[in-house]
Amino acid sequence: MPRVFVSSVIDAPAAKVWERVRDFNGLPRWHPRIRESRIENGEPADKVGCVRDFNLQNGDRIRERLLGLSDYDLFCTYSILESPMPLTGYVATLRLTPITDGDRTFAEWTAEFDCEEAMADDLVAGIGTNVFQAGFDALKRHFAR
Amino acid sequence: MVKIVKSTVMEAPVEAVWEVLRDFNGHDKWHPAVAESHVERGLPSDKIGCVRRFLLADGSELREQLLTLSDIDMAFTYCLLDTPIPLLNYVAHVRLIPVTDGDMTFWHWESRFDTPPGREAELEKQVGEKIYEGGFEAVRAYMGLAPRS
Numbered sequence: 001m002p003r004v005f006v007s008s009v010i011d012a013p014a015a016k017v018w019e020r021v022r023d024f025n026g027l028p029r030w031h032p033r034i035r036e037s038r039i040e041n042g043e044p045a046d047k048v049g050c051v052r053d054f055n056l057q058n059g060d061r062i063r064e065r066l067l068g069l070s071d072y073d074l075f076c077t078y079s080i081l082e083s084p085m086p087l088t089g090y091v092a093t094l095r096l097t098p099i100t101d102g103d104r105t106f107a108e109w110t111a112e113f114d115c116e117e118a119m120a121d122d123l124v125a126g127i128g129t130n131v132f133q134a135g136f137d138a139l140k141r142h143f144a145r
Numbered sequence: 146m147v148k149i150v151k152s153t154v155m156e157a158p159v160e161a162v163w164e165v166l167r168d169f170n171g172h173d174k175w176h177p178a179v180a181e182s183h184v185e186r187g188l189p190s191d192k193i194g195c196v197r198r199f200l201l202a203d204g205s206e207l208r209e210q211l212l213t214l215s216d217i218d219m220a221f222t223y224c225l226l227d228t229p230i231p232l233l234n235y236v237a238h239v240r241l242i243p244v245t246d247g248d249m250t251f252w253h254w255e256s257r258f259d260t261p262p263g264r265e266a267e268l269e270k271q272v273g274e275k276i277y278e279g280g281f282e283a284v285r286a287y288m289g290l291a292p293r294s
Contacts, residue, residue, distance in 0.1 A: 008246035009154055097253065098193060101153035101281065106251045108242065136246060 012143035014098040070124035087115040151277035154252040160245040175287035205229035233259040
């Protein structure tokens with residue numbers, strides 16, 4: 001099963017970074033690749049089980065379900081319901097951990113999924129670079145101090 | 146129950162930091178509080194259940210037992226058996242995670258313990274600053290990394 005793992009250090013307290021990323025409907029506010037997002041059926045964005053329906057800047061549409069959200073452990077887990085990518089069983093987690101030395105944040109973004117073997121390397125690289133690292137780069141720019 | 150969490154980022158690849166930390170009998174090489182270390186009964190230091198005996202810099206001794214060691218998770222867990230400072234039911238976890246953005250290492254060190262009544266804050270400070278934060282700096286120096294400014 002292909003696995004994506006990207007991690008980074010963000011120069012801001014974990015509570016501040018969490019405030020920016022915890023909104024399951026908030027990707028367009030912090031992730032440069034996401035244009036617009038809505039939560040289906042008018043549910044609150046922190047209701048576990050809710051579904052976000054969003055568009056990338058290139059027009060691609062993705063629907064994802066919130067599987068877990070913790071304000072205590074600072075993580076968010078979700079699965080893909082629909083996307084243009086040739087994969088199934090996609091589950092990802094974005095997790096923040098405080099770095100006590102310097103009051104910074106260790107951010108990890110992981111995903112696992114199934115796909116045709118020949119597609120695996122490209123999918124892992126594409127998700128890791130364009131989604132996860134691009135998101136961390138945007139957070140690093142936002143919190144540069 | 147006192148809970149301590151200290152963490153830092155080492156400017157070195159995770160494999161290099163793990164090579165230093167995984168030797169349960171090697172902490173005397175880098176930690177200033179530890180003068181000598183040996184594993185009892187000649188056991189290998191990566192055998193789960195082995196007991197290390199530290200001679201501390203102040204001449205006292207302590208014994209700690211390896212409870213978990215994982216090369217895949219780059220983590221280990223240990224408990225205190227005998228100690229000159231009153232840390233009771235002490236269990237500590239050390240874990241390394243790669244920082245892929247920059248080829249660095251996130252080092253997380255946490256523990257829980259009980260103390261005699263009224264000594265919580267003093268012992269929390271001693272363990273957190275002298276042992277954990279002191280350990281971060283000592284490994285930096287041992288590995289030839291720049292001190293954290």
